[in-house]
Amino acid sequence: MPKRNVPEGTAPEPKGRSLSALREAAEDCKRCDLWKHATQTVFGEGPARARIVVVGEQPGDKEDLAGHPFVGPAGQLFDKALDELGIDRRQVYVTNAVKHFKFEQRGKVRLHKSPNPGEQRACRLWLEGELARIKPEVVVCLGAIAARNVLGTKFKLMQQRGQWIELPSGARAIATVHPSFVLRQRDSASREREWRGFVADLSALLD
Ligand code: URA
Numbered sequence: 577m578p579k580r581n582v583p584e585g586t587a588p589e590p591k592g593r594s595l596s597a598l599r600e601a602a603e604d605c606k607r608c609d610l611w612k613h614a615t616q617t618v619f620g621e622g623p624a625r626a627r628i629v630v631v632g633e634q635p636g637d638k639e640d641l642a643g644h645p646f647v648g649p650a651g652q653l654f655d656k657a658l659d660e661l662g663i664d665r666r667q668v669y670v671t672n673a674v675k676h677f678k679f680e681q682r683g684k685v686r687l688h689k690s691p692n693p694g695e696q697r698a699c700r701l702w703l704e705g706e707l708a709r710i711k712p713e714v715v716v717c718l719g720a721i722a723a724r725n726v727l728g729t730k731f732k733l734m735q736q737r738g739q740w741i742e743l744p745s746g747a748r749a750i751a752t753v754h755p756s757f758v759l760r761q762r763d764s765a766s767r768e769r770e771w772r773g774f775v776a777d778l779s780a781l782l783d
Pocket residue numbers: 632633634635636639644645646647648650651672
């Protein structure tokens with residue numbers, strides 16, 4: 577798709593109310609500076625009528641290159657949790673709070689950097705647009721940034737993880753740790769403990 581000439585600080589208006597119109601508009605988003613170094617916008621993917629929407633933080637290195645959410649190591653761990661619970665990822669809409677990869681270049685490696693509050697705010701209309709169009713029954717937040725964007729800045733992930741919270745839309749939301757938090761654990765005992773906690777939180781989806 578050819579790049580449109582979009583002024584800095586803005587994004588094209590979606591041409592229509594559909595999810596695909598929203599996705600197309602987001603391709604040329606310049607509402608913050610993250611588009612400048614990222615390869616592409618990584619928009620959410622999955623059925624437009626999904627019952628469950630999963631929200632992560634932002635695309636990582638692999639997602640930025642592939643143009644798809646949750647396809648790298650964190651995504652593989654997330655897929656493994658869904659497998660364990662018998663949930664088919666193809667039935668789930670998977671997206672991120674921020675749609676461009678933010679990183680710091682260290683030699684050949686691009687190290688993940690957390691998006692700041694201004695970048696999260698600039699991106700929020702895309703997530704709000706996805707939720708307004710899909711109207712899911714359930715929203716799952718992976719990690720603190722996703723949780724804050726969906727549940728508000730007062731949300732305390734480690735105290736409130738695994739608990740259902742009703743959103744103003746009537747949907748139910750639940751938050752758990754980000755899969756990369758599980759991957760980052762130093763030893764195998766901690767990794768196993770955090771993995772079990774992650775799957776236990778997500779098992780609320782089976783209720
Ligand atoms: N981490 C996220 O939060 N989202 C992705 O898409 C990949 C890694």
